[in-house]
Amino acid sequence: MTSDAVNSGAVTSGAVTGGFVPPPYPYDRLKDLSALILERHDEVVDLSIGTPFDPPPPAVIAALSTSGTERSYPPSVGTPPLLAAARAWMLRRWNVDVPTAQIGATIGSKEMVASLPHFLRLRRPDRDTVLYPSISYPSYEMGATLAGARAVPVPFGPDGRLDLASIDPDDARRALLLWVNSPGNPTGQLDDLGAAAQWGRAAGVPVFSDECYIEFTWNGRGRTILEHGTDGVVAVHSLSKRSNLAGVRVGFYAGDAELVDYLREIRKHAGMMVPGPAQAAAVAALDDDDHVETQRNRYRGRLELLADVIEAWSGQPVTRPEGGFYLWIPVADGWEFATQLALDGGALVSPGEFYGPDGSGFVRVAVVQPDEKIAVVAERLSAR
Template identity: 70%
Template sequence: MTGFVPPPYPYARLDDLKVQILERHDTIVDLSIGTPFDAPPDAVVTALATSNAERSYPPSMGTPAYRAAASRWFARRFDVDVPADNVAATVGSKEFVALLPQFMSLRTPERDTVLFPAISYPSYEMGATLAGCRAVPVPFRADGAMDLDAIDPTDAERALLLWTNSPGNPTGRLDDLGAAARWGRAHDVPVFSDECYIEFTWASRGRTILEHGLDGVVAVHSLSKRSNFAGARAGFYAGDTEIVHYLRSVRQHAGLMVPGPVQTAAVVALDDDEHVEVQRDRYRRRMDLMAGVLSDWSGEEVRTPDGGFYLWIPTDDGWDYASRLGHASGAVVSPGEFYGSAGARHVRVAVVQPDDQIELVAERLRRHTRNEST
């Protein structure tokens, strides 16, 4: 009898393509993963180095200062009142996403189904798999919101939780968070809203599901994208009193703790909005540049997203597009099938590299386009 065999990590599947690219170019520009490359604010790094918080175990739920900073951030940026007692810390957000179904199934063992966007971050589905749950994708409507009416009534009855992600990774779509909250309450299904790209919303102001009340909903946030703090692993979740308190109790037993120095630095990051505006300008400029040169190279218009910092490009074959682009520009991008079978005819381009690397890709593409036209 064979036990669980983990599938290949999606991005490891790009290794062969990287070898091929290096046969044509002296360097690779990796646009496949949404890891920040720009520096966090100096004040954040200073706080990390001088906190004197490294000696003792930090509280698993987060220090009072960290949770209060998150509460202030919700009020300042989104005009939402979230008591600090309804906030708890996470070691980044990925571990929270991956472990959540396991913890929630202990709370509600009679339910076994995780609902998640059909094109999305792979950890929603993997978290369900690791917990021994059913993973059921929810399709999108034409406007980019999840089609909640398409959820089978049997799946709704068995649903342990519903994930929403807005702005969405990889699509950049903005979901109808009010509709998701109403659906969850109507079906007695907790709704978890992954909002880690909220500060990079372009089509409107950033929106959180907590605008629609805290009952039955939890918003999940991270400083990885907002503050270029991915290596420190600082995030938090906030919302429904009972769910937040239950999860922070379970997580305490699991020993999940954000390091004390990281929490001190995160307070500084959360209280500062200026560096976020600087980063917004960088990503906007990079996306506009890449969308333009990719449109010229491919002959098809590449549109910028409503949110996030990914270009989500339709194509006949995602792997073929990734290969051709890699050979032409030295850039590695992600075939859309990494984010679900429904994304197979797309590629995702993460415009996270520093300006000089984005410009290098652009110049290689311009040169390739000129050569092809002569």
């Protein structure tokens, strides 16, 4: 290669070596099971991914299509109506009042999870560690990896809550943040958010609470970490699950004044903007609680039906979750159980190893398909 080619950044041939190689996306590993289902059944009932299939309210669709906001760049921090609607929703539903200056919009919650460690490393270059639940949504770990940070899992204690006392003091000193998730994905557990907030303040570690399933809390009322004050904590919310708007990509975060202000400013520079029509749809969705109650009833019924059917089919107990819309079933071998469920029920579910090594003895069943699809699986399994 000539010096001119080097200076111009030209590439002649050969692959880049030594860089980050993305691992296989977990759900792409289920293609073989999908093919296996179609050898025996006329359709795949996909219960592997927590993507909503039920319709959003008509008023939300109308707001999405008639706002006229597609013409201009939307504010990255969120439109005033969106921030006001988020504030009103938190006050109405969870009895916490957070000023709109302490709320910011996100392009759904997944991008927030994935990008947050990178932004926090810019804020605190002396720290390099992300603490997250050992059985959890894969993006907590991947967000750390993409930021070049250490991903350190926190185990659960015998009570099913995060064992905060097990965190190594050196990891705490190096921590950019601690993720908590309640109700949890995939386990459905309800964590002690007050204890997490207290631990974070004592350790000087920001605590980010992923609360996207808060509306689907089955044991008691929904709880937010913001009940325990905003100092050092940020709650992350999503319209994807609550209002069946996963394809619209809109959510928000709220909490600690300094952290939220920093994130609002840095996200402006990164060009992270929720499209204007999506923000208008979110306002309509946040202002309406009736459709959420309808969705709660759907998910609760599907959880009970599939739990009963899988118990009868497998001959083992299936614990109902404390929250969320997943069944988290202990099994001898996750892949073997998923394969048998595919063969007998035509259902595609996720082996627990997708959610960390500690989940390898489980499968996750997402009860997201419409009632008629859930009924097809139930009928197939009941016939066995």
